Amino acid sequence: MSVQRPGAPGRGSVLAPPDMSISRRAWLRRNLFRSWRDALVTIVLGAVLLWLAVQLLTWALTTARWGVITDNLRLFLIGLYPTEEAWRVWLSLAMLSVLTGITAGLRGGYARNPAMWLAAGQATVALLAIPSPMGPVAVVAMAANAVIVLLTYFVGRYLAAHDRAIPTRLINAGWALSLPITFALLLGVGIDPLPSVDFDRWGGLLLTFLLASVSIVLSFPVGVLLAVGRRSKLPVVRILCTSFIEVVRGVPLVSIIFLADLILPLFLPGDVRLDRVLRAMGGLTLFTAAYVAENVRGGLQAVPRGQVEAAQAIGLGPFQINRFIVLPQALRAVIPANVGLFISLLKDTTLVVIVGLLELLGIGKAVLAQPAWLGTQFEVYGFVAMVFFVLSYTMSHASYRLEATLGVGRR
Numbered sequence: 001m002s003v004q005r006p007g008a009p010g011r012g013s014v015l016a017p018p019d020m021s022i023s024r025r026a027w028l029r030r031n032l033f034r035s036w037r038d039a040l041v042t043i044v045l046g047a048v049l050l051w052l053a054v055q056l057l058t059w060a061l062t063t064a065r066w067g068v069i070t071d072n073l074r075l076f077l078i079g080l081y082p083t084e085e086a087w088r089v090w091l092s093l094a095m096l097s098v099l100t101g102i103t104a105g106l107r108g109g110y111a112r113n114p115a116m117w118l119a120a121g122q123a124t125v126a127l128l129a130i131p132s133p134m135g136p137v138a139v140v141a142m143a144a145n146a147v148i149v150l151l152t153y154f155v156g157r158y159l160a161a162h163d164r165a166i167p168t169r170l171i172n173a174g175w176a177l178s179l180p181i182t183f184a185l186l187l188g189v190g191i192d193p194l195p196s197v198d199f200d201r202w203g204g205l206l207l208t209f210l211l212a213s214v215s216i217v218l219s220f221p222v223g224v225l226l227a228v229g230r231r232s233k234l235p236v237v238r239i240l241c242t243s244f245i246e247v248v249r250g251v252p253l254v255s256i257i258f259l260a261d262l263i264l265p266l267f268l269p270g271d272v273r274l275d276r277v278l279r280a281m282g283g284l285t286l287f288t289a290a291y292v293a294e295n296v297r298g299g300l301q302a303v304p305r306g307q308v309e310a311a312q313a314i315g316l317g318p319f320q321i322n323r324f325i326v327l328p329q330a331l332r333a334v335i336p337a338n339v340g341l342f343i344s345l346l347k348d349t350t351l352v353v354i355v356g357l358l359e360l361l362g363i364g365k366a367v368l369a370q371p372a373w374l375g376t377q378f379e380v381y382g383f384v385a386m387v388f389f390v391l392s393y394t395m396s397h398a399s400y401r402l403e404a405t406l407g408v409g410r411r
Helices: 024-031 036-063 073-078 087-107 109-129 136-161 168-187 204-230 235-249 253-267 276-302 305-313 318-333 335-355 360-368 377-406
Strands: none
Touching: 073 109, 073 204, 073 360, 087 109, 087 136, 087 168, 109 136, 109 377, 168 204, 204 235, 204 276, 204 318, 204 335, 204 360, 235 276, 253 276, 253 335, 276 318, 276 335, 305 318, 318 335, 335 360, 335 377, 360 377
């Protein structure tokens, strides 16, 4: 077998794809200054954007009353959760920091961006907590959690570089157990050192994050089961799944939340009472599951029928065909649609304010009702918008990296 000298393509050699990159100057000329009209539009829009940026920066540094954020930072973060029990929240964040950092270090790619944002976010909160009444414990806890993310990230990088990676099953088990452990830690067991804390006292970013996390984690498997059930050959299963999907998708989310809060208790036995937060989580989960089911159904239909027939020809059963052939391809194809749905779910958690739950936006409205902070709408809503933007952008960017890792859209 002959060896082809690098740089000298010959018969049977594989050429590298052509380099399509261009210089920054060429990119600017091609996209912004191709003609005099393009140059004029670019200059005018650039001047307008620069003026808006200067005005916004001037307002933020001179006129804005950011005390409305720092003085009420505890409310924005944990709502009415008892201050003396806030260490449970910081401990839950420490567990999340360890899992996020070690996962990012071992897997890189799509997991690295959420880890960096988590570290930056906790460091920012630590800086905001310095002038706030939260005290030094909160400052140290948030700063320590930011450092934990970075330390565990480099530990994961070291383990991966030396082929000492932690088993995937162990990491997955940690993520699976993190949510119930967090709930148990925040809710308490009724005895010292974990006295019970009612759901009614949960609020702010804590409640927003838990509503979104629980609904995303639970709605995905429920949606997959509904999508598979809709394609079932059993008429009863197919009719029930189809009816649920169409009914839930035919009403607005506000109606689902109202039904979960007002109507559901009427159908429960007298000695069974579900907390308002749990009812809201259930409504969000079922609503999202119906849309996940439709996304997954589209992915299932995109799998060629020939692959199913080939699997049947080699003796695979229906469960094995779905488990190893159909579902992996379908779920891979609908990653962008599902991530967009989960981002919408994150923003839709603000609707729970209609049933009296004070999540992040609800806390902002409550703060604005205080006489001392009248006229600070721009500061409060700007802060809330920035938090939602960071969370949504992190999910979106992680989705892009995951798609690139799995090769979505490429053959």
